[in-house]
Amino acid sequence: MRSLFGDLRGKIVGKNIKIVFPEGIDERVVRAAARLKFEGLVEPIILGEPAAVRNLLSSFGFADPGITIINPEDYPEYEEMKQKFVELRKGKATLEDADRLLHDVNYFGVMLVQLGLADGMVSGAIHSTAETVRPALQIIKTKPGISRTSGVFLMSRENTHERYIFADCAINIDPSAKELAEIAVNTAETARIFEFDPKVAMLSFSTMGSASAPQVEKVQEATKLAKEMAPDLALDGEMQFDAAFDEITAKIKAPFSPVSGQANIFIFPDLQSGNIGYKIAQRLGMFDAIGPVLQGLNKPVNDLSRGCSADDVYKLAIITAAQAVQE
Incomplete structure (x- = not known):
């Protein structure tokens, strides 16, 4: 830090x-x-x-x-x-x-x-x-063109110099696909304050269609919309956390993704999973969790x-x- x-x-x-x-x-x-x-x-x-x-x-x-x-x-x-x-x-x-x-x-x-x-x-x-x-x-x-604010956590572990951003972990209970896309693009902008080269993973319990459910379809649609909103942003999904984070797993589950195995921004599909995720990383992974930083205002x-x-x-x-x- x-x-x-x-x-x-x-x-x-x-x-x-x-x-x-x-x-x-x-x-x-x-x-x-x-x-x-x-x-x-x-x-x-x-x-x-x-x-x-x-x-x-x-x-x-x-x-x-x-x-x-x-x-x-x-x-x-x-x-x-x-x-x-x-x-x-x-x-x-x-x-x-x-x-x-x-x-x-x-x-x-x-x-x-x-x-x-x-x-x-x-x-x-x-x-x-x-x-x-x-x-x-x-x-x-909120700023023009932004429908709602959202909350991100900067996750940092001093002894390893690891640095990630988790969103939304504070505000939106069950965002729609459009809202989730907006959160992803806003988070990439926020990340630049911390000198990130943003690589955004849209998280799910499915990787590139490995499962079928309404929850998965929401993240798939959010990914499509986010890519339309920010075509130059390195963003992909839907993917499980291991495919987004681990290079070896990424080669098996999402070999053609531009962010799999190297993501540094993780967009959770709802508040419940985001809140649980950052607290697990904080308590078991020994990460500092700084935030929530509110964005979109x-x-x-x-x-x-x-x-x-x-x-x-x-x-x-x-x-x-x-x-x-x-x-």
């Missing part, structure tokens, strides 16, 4: 990227924000009661780090933010709705990003994925696991800043 995050740090250092951290009451978040500021990687904006946040910073040895702290409860531009929230929601929210929702730190943080006062947001240490993603979808929304908002460490917060903030630089 040192070389990977060394490269990412090089992309963002000195760029003054502002990342908002809504969970200023969490020690892991505050510790990571202080480290990022100390290393000159991002300009953190921490939401919370200033005295409480400063006490946490002081307990970590950061007596006066110059970090911006905003208390949503007494934000000077709060009334203006409410008005802009109503305008953005285009008749779907009243001022009363805005007042209620903006007392939620995730909605408040996303509004800072939408208004250009921050470049990205990292949350989820004490909030669910839904609580982090919902405000982003309602306010920031107009501006970067990323979600932490509630079991995250301060180092996880630090790494995801670096990725978020790198996304902002690439926008």
Whole structure:
């Protein structure tokens, strides 16, 4: 991970990227924000009661780090933010709705990003994925031509320098063939942030028609659509994981595929298999699982696991800043 995050740090250092951290009451978040500021990687904006946040910073040895702290409860531009929230929601929210929702730190943080006062947001240490993603979808929304956001995990094992991307492991429960194709193409774009030469495998329990079932047909159709969307992308399927990953197995099961045996991006057919797959790799394979990194949004908002460490917060903030630089 040192070389990977060394490269990412090089992309963002000195760029003054502002990342908002809504969970200023969490020690892991505050510790990571202080480290990022100390290393000159991002300009953190921490939401919370200033005295409480400063006490946490002081307990970590950061007596006066110059970090911006905003208390949503007494934000000077709060009334203006409410008005802009109503305008953005285009008749779907009243001022009363805005007042209620903006007392939620995730909605408040996303509004800072939408208004250009921050470049990205990292949350989820004490909030669910839904609580982090919902405000982003309602306010920031997806990029033109993208129907929905999706969540990828960067899987890295430091002692072997292996690096892969798994998707979608966080958002879409049972994507259609068209949605799965979109996820695959979006993931290849995200992979380029990490200096990947993307080789995308569309995973199934079947390899090139070895089995027949509606689930297999979905992946076959998704592969066809993804190739039409990105004809120059190295992508193939449907294939089992061993055919996608292992060169010897690939020669037997998919000898003519341009990605079999060498895939570095794995697109799972549904959330259930994706979530199980990344956690098996994390727990049994001893991979670091960084993410989920959300893709497809107009501006970067990323979600932490509630079991995250301060180092996880630090790494995801670096990725978020790198996304902002690439926008």
